[in-house]
Structure formats: C-alpha cells, structure tokens
Amino acid sequence: MPFGTWWRGTPLPDLSPLRTFSARISTDTQLITRLANLSKPEIDDRFQTGKHLYIAFISEVPVAYGWVATREVNFPHFQFSFTIPSRNCYLWDFLTLPEWRGRGIYPHLLQTIIRQEPLVDRFWIGYEPGNEASASGIRKAGFQVVTDFVIAEGRISGLTLFDSSECAQASADFFNLPIVARTGP
Known part of the structure; x- marks a missing residue:
C-alpha cells in the first residue's frame, strides 16, 4: 500500500475551482x-478512539467523506497497528459517491482538511495498489508519495522508500517500521 505525505509549509497546488464546494467535520451519526x-x-x-470525519458537499448535498485519525491506526488484516506521533495525522477511509466521481472533489476535500487542521504539521495517506484514481487525487492535492509497506507472510514487516527525501525517511518513524528497501534516487 503506497503512502503519501504533506507537511505544513509545503505549498499546496492550485486546484480548479468547484462552485458551491464545502467540507466540514460531521458528527451526524x-x-x-x-x-x-x-x-x-x-x-x-x-x-471514541480519536477519529473524526469530514464530509464534502456540493450545494449542501453530501458527495464525499474521509476520516482523520490522530491517536492510533489499526490494519487488522495485516495484524499491524501503530500510535500516531504528536502533530501528525493519518487520513483514511475516503469515498466520493459514484455519481460525483471525476469532478475533482477528492483533492479539494484533502486540501480542506489540511487547511482546517492547524495543529497538524504532517499528514499521511495511503491508497490501495492499482487504485489510480485515488493515487491521482492524492498527488493533485499536493501529497508526495514516498513509501510502501513491505508485506511478508501476510504481515507488514517494513517499508520500501521511493526516494531519499526527509519525508520518505520520516515515514519509518511515523509507522514505527524498519526501512528494508529503497527505490529511486
């Protein structure tokens, strides 16, 4: 599962405007x-475990959502969990409703979350291998894809870094995993 990150202070790319777009935290069960x-x-x-949900709207119609974790993350399928370091968050479980896909909502939602979470300096997000729509939206929002899980015998055992940047190196601390491979420069 590849992961990207965006750090406070990094410029956000300009996105094509979406008329009537808004996004906010929701607790409406x-x-x-x-x-x-x-x-x-x-x-x-x-x-109760420190997660909160953002919902994106077009003309006040809910069109997408995504969760923000600030304390812990659990990947039960891979028997792996980790504690999120201070001033970091993990973005996960995003979905744009099918009838609203292809309009650029996902990158707008990601950038709105970044802007509305001033106490977070480092944002991390993953996507399923082969999910090019998600990968594209993450990159358009300004995230740099820096690492991937190494999976051995059905368990997450380390990381492959895609480059030697500070962001890629920091992924080992974020996930509390060893670097087992490097690709790229």
Whole structure:
C-alpha cells in the first residue's frame, strides 16, 4: 500500500475551482451511517478512539467523506497497528459517491482538511495498489508519495522508500517500521 505525505509549509497546488464546494467535520451519526455504510457502534468506536470525519458537499448535498485519525491506526488484516506521533495525522477511509466521481472533489476535500487542521504539521495517506484514481487525487492535492509497506507472510514487516527525501525517511518513524528497501534516487 503506497503512502503519501504533506507537511505544513509545503505549498499546496492550485486546484480548479468547484462552485458551491464545502467540507466540514460531521458528527451526524445518521448521515454518516447512510454515507459510509457503517453501524452506529462502528461510528461511536471511531469517535471514541480519536477519529473524526469530514464530509464534502456540493450545494449542501453530501458527495464525499474521509476520516482523520490522530491517536492510533489499526490494519487488522495485516495484524499491524501503530500510535500516531504528536502533530501528525493519518487520513483514511475516503469515498466520493459514484455519481460525483471525476469532478475533482477528492483533492479539494484533502486540501480542506489540511487547511482546517492547524495543529497538524504532517499528514499521511495511503491508497490501495492499482487504485489510480485515488493515487491521482492524492498527488493533485499536493501529497508526495514516498513509501510502501513491505508485506511478508501476510504481515507488514517494513517499508520500501521511493526516494531519499526527509519525508520518505520520516515515514519509518511515523509507522514505527524498519526501512528494508529503497527505490529511486
């Protein structure tokens, strides 16, 4: 699973304007249940473990969402979890509703989260291998893709760095994993 990062102070690229776009934190359990197809106990668990949800709107119609984790992340499929360092966050479980895809909503939502989270200096986000739409949206928003998990025997065992940048090096500290391979310059 490749991961990108954006650090406070890095310029954000200009995006084509989206008329009537807005995004904000939501605690509306009924709306979240409908959009994200999560049960109330699942939503409550996310809130109780320091996660919060942003919903994107076009003309006040909900069109996309994404979660922000500030304390811990768990990848149960890979038997891996980690604590998020101070002033960092992990962005995850994003979805643009099918009828709204292809309009640039995802990068706008990511940049809105960056702008509305002033206590966070480093943002991290991953995407499924082969999900080019997600990879493209992440890059358009200004994230630099720097690392990938190394998976051995069904478990996350380390990281492959895509370059030797400070951001790539910092991914080892963020995920608390060893660097096992490097590609690129």
